[in-house]
Amino acid sequence: MSTHAIHSDALAQKLADSGLRNTPQREFVYDALLTKRDHPTADEVYARVKTQLPGISLATVYNCLETLVQCDLVRAVNFERAPTRYCPNLHPHAHFHDETTGATHDIELPASLLAEIKAVLPPGYNADVIELTFRGKLPATR
Amino acid sequence: MSTHAIHSDALAQKLADSGLRNTPQREFVYDALLTKRDHPTADEVYARVKTQLPGISLATVYNCLETLVQCDLVRAVNFERAPTRYCPNLHPHAHFHDETTGATHDIELPASLLAEIKAVLPPGYNADVIELTFRGKLPATR
DNA sequence: ATCCTTCTTTAGAATTATTCCAATTTCAAC
DNA sequence: GTTGAAATTGGAATAATTCTAAAGAAGGAT
Numbered sequence: 001m002s003t004h005a006i007h008s009d010a011l012a013q014k015l016a017d018s019g020l021r022n023t024p025q026r027e028f029v030y031d032a033l034l035t036k037r038d039h040p041t042a043d044e045v046y047a048r049v050k051t052q053l054p055g056i057s058l059a060t061v062y063n064c065l066e067t068l069v070q071c072d073l074v075r076a077v078n079f080e081r082a083p084t085r086y087c088p089n090l091h092p093h094a095h096f097h098d099e100t101t102g103a104t105h106d107i108e109l110p111a112s113l114l115a116e117i118k119a120v121l122p123p124g125y126n127a128d129v130i131e132l133t134f135r136g137k138l139p140a141t142r
Numbered sequence: 143m144s145t146h147a148i149h150s151d152a153l154a155q156k157l158a159d160s161g162l163r164n165t166p167q168r169e170f171v172y173d174a175l176l177t178k179r180d181h182p183t184a185d186e187v188y189a190r191v192k193t194q195l196p197g198i199s200l201a202t203v204y205n206c207l208e209t210l211v212q213c214d215l216v217r218a219v220n221f222e223r224a225p226t227r228y229c230p231n232l233h234p235h236a237h238f239h240d241e242t243t244g245a246t247h248d249i250e251l252p253a254s255l256l257a258e259i260k261a262v263l264p265p266g267y268n269a270d271v272i273e274l275t276f277r278g279k280l281p282a283t284r
Numbered sequence: 285a286t287c288c289t290t291c292t293t294t295a296g297a298a299t300t301a302t303t304c305c306a307a308t309t310t311c312a313a314c
Numbered sequence: 315g316t317t318g319a320a321a322t323t324g325g326a327a328t329a330a331t332t333c334t335a336a337a338g339a340a341g342g343a344t
Contacts, residue, residue: 020291020292021291021292021339021340021341023291023292023293023339025292025293026292041330042330042331043330055293055294056293056294057293057294057295057296058294058295058331059293059294059295059296059331059332059333060292060293060294062330062331062332063292063293076222078220078222078223080218080220080226081220081223081226081301081302081330082330083329083330083331084222084223084330084331094262096263096267096269099270105267107262107263107264107267108262109262110262113258113259113262116255116258117255117259117274120236120249120250120251120252120255121238121249121276122249124280124281125238125247125249125276125278125280126278126279127238127276127277127278128241128277128278128279129275129276129277129278130274130275130276130277131273131274131275131276131277132259132272132273132274132275133271133272133273133274133275134263134267134269134271134272134273135269135270135271135272135273136267136268136269136270136271137268137270138266138267138268139266162320162321163310163311163312163320163321165310165311165320165321165322167321167322168321183301184301184302185301197322197323198322198323199322199323199324200302200323200324201302201303201304201322201323201324201325202321202322202323204301204302204303205321205322223301223330223331224301225300225301225302226301226302
């Protein structure tokens with residue numbers, strides 16, 4: 001079994017569900033996200049995948065990331081207008097953006113809080129997506 | 143009193159507090175945001191202000207908006223990687239982004255909910271900014 | 285096995301929101 | 315009035331992303 005195939009079961013499944021093909025590029029891109037879950041940008045994913053698939057192009061990385069987002073395997077995360085970051089955590093979660101290091105931390109969200117958040121919406125407002133982002137400074141010692 | 147000066151009291155105050163000058167460009171840009179609170183982009187603000195201040199440049203609109211954000215008179219609002227939008231609502235509020243019309247609606251946030259949201263953060267995580275965004279479709283009939 | 289069609293990848297050009305820059309202009313203080 | 319800092323301006327530069335057209339793979343029908 002090839003290294004990058006370790007995580008590809010869900011990928012193969014979801015791609016098949018969507019009538020899409022399972023390509024090496026898609027597997028390596030997805031694997032890069034799963035292997036180092038530090039919310040990399042497309043450029044960072046590109047750099048990581050290139051070590052294993054030297055011929056891959058940046059456009060393909062963008063294509064693959066978009067495909068993974070469409071398949072609901074990955075979330076695209078945006079802070080202000082910084083480059084989009086990608087996150088394979090499928091649980092409902094918020095993001096804490098540490099202004100000191102630039103790192104992004106996932107904050108799991110209890111269903112109860114999600115329900116309370118939805119409850120602030122007026123009647124008729126139905127949210128498909130809820131995004132919750134914190135920004136702040138973490139104590140240096142961690 | 144000139145039209146655009148109607149709303150400029152808070153502006154003059156905040157600018158003075160920050161040691162900045164009160165210019166016609168800043169007044170018109172701020173007034174444009176207050177007059178039509180539809181979360182315009184910089185380009186849209188530019189178009190609106192130009193009708194009253196034909197010589198203003200887009201760079202200046204960007205500068206003024208940035209200044210207003212620095213002065214805490216205006217919030218910059220981002221959805222995905224769409225152009226930044228600007229919002230003069232200073233109350234704690236979330237944004238509902240209507241995918242049908244593209245319109246953005248403010249959702250006021252009770253202090254109690256804000257407190258509960260902050261409570262999901264692990265110890266040591268202190269958030270300076272909390273951003274909550276909903277995306278969904280509103281019933282067409284409104 | 286081969287053809288055919290469709291999907292995917294690729295390299296590079298194009299797009300576009302925003303920022304940067306250098307040169308004027310404004311304005312408050314002296 | 316002069317001076318100096320702050321602000322504005324137009325245009326060039328930047329950078330993330332998307333687009334485009336061409337080449338490459340891959341599955342299904344014959």
